[in-house]
Amino acid sequence: MEIIGRASEKDILNQLLASKQAELLAIYGRRRVGKTFLIRTFFEENLTFELTGILDGSFKEQLENFAITLTNFSKSPIPIGVPNNWIQAFQLLKLYLESINSNEKQVIFIDEFPWLDSRKSGFLSAFDHFWNSWASRRDNIIVVICGSAASWMIQNIIGNRGGLHNRITQRIRLQPFSLKETELYLKSQSVNLDKYQILQIFMVMGGIPHYLRDIRKEQSFDQNIDRMCFSKDGILRNEFQNLYPALFDKPERHIAVIKSLANKNEGLTRTEIIESCNLSSGGSATKLLDELLESGFITNYIPYERNSKDVIYKLTDEYSLFYLKFVEQSKNYGDGTWLQKSTTASWKSWSGFAFENICQKHIRSIKKALGIGAIYTEHSAWRYVSKSEDKGCQIDLLIDRADKCINICEIKFSNKEYLITKKYAEELSYKRQAFLQKTNTNKTLFLTMITTYGIVDNDYATNLIQSSLKMDMLFDE
Template identity: 45%
Template sequence: MFFNMKVAGRIDEIQILNSLLESENSEFLAVYGRRRIGKTYLIRQVYEKHIIFDSSGLHEKNIDQQLENFWLDISRATKSNTLQPQTWLQAFSLLKAYIDTLKSKQKKVIFLDEISWFETPRSGFLAALDNFWNMYCSKRTDIVLVICGSAASWIINKVINNRGGLHNRITKQILLRPFDLKETKAFLEMNHVKLVLKDIIQLYMCVGGVPFYLKDIVPGKSVGQILDTLFFNKNATLKNEFENLYASLFKNSHLHELVVKALASKSKGLTRNEILEATKMSSGGGFTNILNELTACGFVTQVFPINKKKEESLYRLVDEFTLFYFKFFGNSDYTGSNFTNKPSFKSWSGYAFENLCLKHVFQIKKTLGIQGIISRDYSWISPDSTAQVDMVIDRDDNVINLLEAKYYQTEYEMTQQYAEQLERRKHIFINATKTKKNVFTTMISIHGVKANAYYLSTVSNQITAVDLFV
């Protein structure tokens, strides 16, 4: 139906959007995700022929300006002039009157973008939205009401988990995440950028799968040249992105920046108390909300070590752009053309690759043939802190995989010392956890590991770059 769409990946999300058009009832969809992730683009591409009205909130504008903007959008849609509404109830009444003039029986999409910006203090916007859905849309069968925004925590708290009239009214929700590697490759190729898998992985480690960060990449450039264009040149595309990124998503964003800066300094993550100590912030609901917002938007993930209390869980910064920014941006010693050869990049890339693997656990399980087996993923540190496994897949088929990520530019050749280190770690894990399951060491690398005697005696299976793109 939508063969003219220019969209890379997003297969599951497109299926959800299409299913709402085929529903026998009106639908209320919430789409949220971080800035620059392509939410608005996706909705407009899929619903291009079905949107009968769309309007976007204005950043940091008052109720009068929001109402005027909404009214102007209605005037454009209806091609007629009406009195400007003074309240949100009046504004939605105008929208109802417009919809009532449409005779088509096909689904009609109403798209409200940057939804959180409409809600100014004491504006009554949410109450009017509640009334519009409950007293009008839900009584029809031909409406798809789509709300969208980058302030993920606002949508979750104010709409999805609303305890008032909007409680349980959302019929479908989509958290739009960054592209995975396969989608990133498809997006680049759609824009005629063809890179080998190793270079796509290296680029992903620096900027992640955010479409906006990838869209202006010019074909025929090396990764170094691309990074110069994005970060290091005089007019670099992402030169001011960090300052805008968090400010556009969160109130009091300087506090969120304090937290991610603290997390950037410790690759393995920090506990809640360690973050409080590093930032000098006070504990309480406000701090909890900051952690929840960073997690909801995908900047931070919470890792639960096995057999430890919840308060000992680690918060780990997983946003590639933020990690790259704190490590390399603003340092005059670096350019994209030369920094990949520096020792600091090589040490950083090991962690960045490990981070990438954590985000592609589904692809890892699929390659191992265990995607249909119930499993738990966690990190593990020995009681005496002498051994650590950053990713454990604990399976219900009596197997545990201890994953070891190794970032290496060529085929890796295992040494006797490294093999002994992996074997020692496995034995410490078995003895400390007292597991009766089979414990296998699984290597993840770009070009694979050479099958020498040390590899064959230590590693049970391996994942290569190709496997991460499935």
């Protein structure tokens, strides 16, 4: 099968194949993002052994699974006996690999690695020994360890202070598809929707290959969402209940943070999250937020001209946002449910916020379209809360450039060209002036509109807007 996109990841994997020494690759990322597919497909001709951990499997069950897997790969006519412990298991794996008389690269793929490390199993220390005493000395060995529990992978593998300390030679944090990769993937499945419908699909489920695979080519965006989210057996109707427990121990606190952030489009500070979710203010809260960050569910940013103490956390996982807004509390299911919801004011408001999140994830494409791809920039948002008679305001996206310019970006989702009315023009002028006065910046300010279909050409647009970008440019990278 063809690997869609993943250019930087394929570069890393090609480097491993060309390497003259043993390589240990750690690959991690959220559930359903395509980690296993990438490794299996890319290393198809070199895959010598593959073991997948069993979720909540006992010590005995994991070892039995290892013995069955090794029997299948070695094509032994006699079933290999179940080892008593992981030291013995890795010794059996070593003997099997040594029996293969080949100078070709041998790829050992251990999937769902965290699930194998059950309490008191000794798995991690046995793997340490296997790598350090044998595999690391074989110049034709590539060991790939993979897990959805990103926080576990970071703490126990990449940040390991024991035998694996600094032993990882490469790592890949596999992200969801970009809009361009999503479009390419859907085309590979003979789904020929236009960019506007693909954008809406992305707003609901992000670039998660497993979800996108369920898009039917004969259905519109609305029909697909109706079926996938609101039908009895839709794959996204109950995915939320499985998503977080599959990644985290005691996921109730993670879900509480996700739900709290879902209610605040502008995001929350660490202190606000701790207060709203009744978390302790110590390291456990930091660990929880780091786990959600590493798994790609939330993002953080430092507001313009603030410091790290003022960091804002936002929920940016598209599916979680959509589920909590429209699916969780839905009283209606079945045909036509989404068609009805998609005409409400709630959808209009939410779609604007979802489009804003997508733009922030595609900053490289925006910079390229603005012709500033080679200029160093920092991007953030800016919010002014008035303490006097003047009104506050918020800027969706600021692109602060090293050439002493700032793009003040307004992001609007619409099913047609966006009309800048007199009232909105006054609002834009006020935002620009408020930013200029409150920040005392001496940089040149460019008002930039980012919309789905562009803006209507009128006097307000001509006099106020320096740059206008359409959704098409988000599909460039």
